[in-house]
Amino acid sequence: MARKIVVTSGKGGVGKTTVCANLGVYLSRLGFRVAMLDVDIGLNNLDVVMGMERQVVFDITDVVSGKCRVRQALIEDYNYPSLYLLPSSHSYASSKITGEHIKNITDIIDHSFDYILLDCPAGVEAGFHRAVYPANEAIVVVTPHISSLRDADKVVSILSKYQIENKYLVINRMRGDLLLNGDMLSLESIVKAMGIPLVGVIPEDDDVGKMSSDGRILTDCESARAFTLLAENIHNGSKKIFDCTYKYRGILGFFKRNIKKHV
Ligand SMILES: Nc1ncnc2c1ncn2[C@@H]1O[C@H](COP(=O)(O)OP(=O)(O)O)[C@@H](O)[C@H]1O
Ligand SMILES: [Mg+2]
Numbered sequence: 001m002a003r004k005i006v007v008t009s010g011k012g013g014v015g016k017t018t019v020c021a022n023l024g025v026y027l028s029r030l031g032f033r034v035a036m037l038d039v040d041i042g043l044n045n046l047d048v049v050m051g052m053e054r055q056v057v058f059d060i061t062d063v064v065s066g067k068c069r070v071r072q073a074l075i076e077d078y079n080y081p082s083l084y085l086l087p088s089s090h091s092y093a094s095s096k097i098t099g100e101h102i103k104n105i106t107d108i109i110d111h112s113f114d115y116i117l118l119d120c121p122a123g124v125e126a127g128f129h130r131a132v133y134p135a136n137e138a139i140v141v142v143t144p145h146i147s148s149l150r151d152a153d154k155v156v157s158i159l160s161k162y163q164i165e166n167k168y169l170v171i172n173r174m175r176g177d178l179l180l181n182g183d184m185l186s187l188e189s190i191v192k193a194m195g196i197p198l199v200g201v202i203p204e205d206d207d208v209g210k211m212s213s214d215g216r217i218l219t220d221c222e223s224a225r226a227f228t229l230l231a232e233n234i235h236n237g238s239k240k241i242f243d244c245t246y247k248y249r250g251i252l253g254f255f256k257r258n259i260k261k262h263v
Helices: 016-029 060-064 099-112 126-132 146-159 176-181 187-194 222-236 250-262
Strands: 003-008 034-038 083-086 115-119 137-142 166-174 198-203
Touching (some): 003 126, 016 115, 016 166, 016 198, 060 099, 099 126, 126 146, 146 187
Parallel strands (some): 003 115, 166 198
């Protein structure tokens, strides 16, 4: 049976799709069979982030309406072993798709994958329900800002109404320089405010959405190292957290920090 993990947050633009895509890539690099379901119906982001939008023939609404089978709509990502994507659609009245529909899809592919990752839309309405309903675990993505924490806190309490066995916190867009200067909420205060275990910290990284010429996510950048740790933590329960501050420590780091402050 697959672990079914929804990536959610409440707020838009905090990095749900980015975390979902990278977690999928790094879990597949660890040797697992991964299906990513874009349940942000109406916006189709995941295929774009993965550079797979040209491969889309069928999408999630075609599966729900019976136009094709799940297997026909799943796109294989040839850049990574056993990584598949079920794309969302931007042309269908999303209200017609229910949580039950998505659960039927996860039930069909349950035995073919080790992980099913569900990319959740922003908000806590029907789209949220649709993505969370089939999941048994949840990653709550926050950025180190009060507004993000406030929305995510609501999400955590709503998640308790679902059959979610494990909830994990990912802090995205962390700035090591601001952290050391005391200008950003500390990891400890964020974890304390959210009350769920920390599974990953992803640094602010301009390379996060970039791809190499052969369509692969960049693997020689800071965020790649952080996503590798996140995938390992999710899989084996380890607690290796990426240190965003390492390059800003010491005398050289002090200058880097201050240069960054003044540009
Ligand atoms: N760690 C990061 N560093 C820099 N930019 C990021 C990071 N995480 C996400 N982004 C950028 O933020 C934007 C929103 O991210 P996205 O994953 O689409 O958010 P969501 O799915 O929560 O709406 C994208 O342009 C993405 O590239
Ligand atoms: Mg998204």
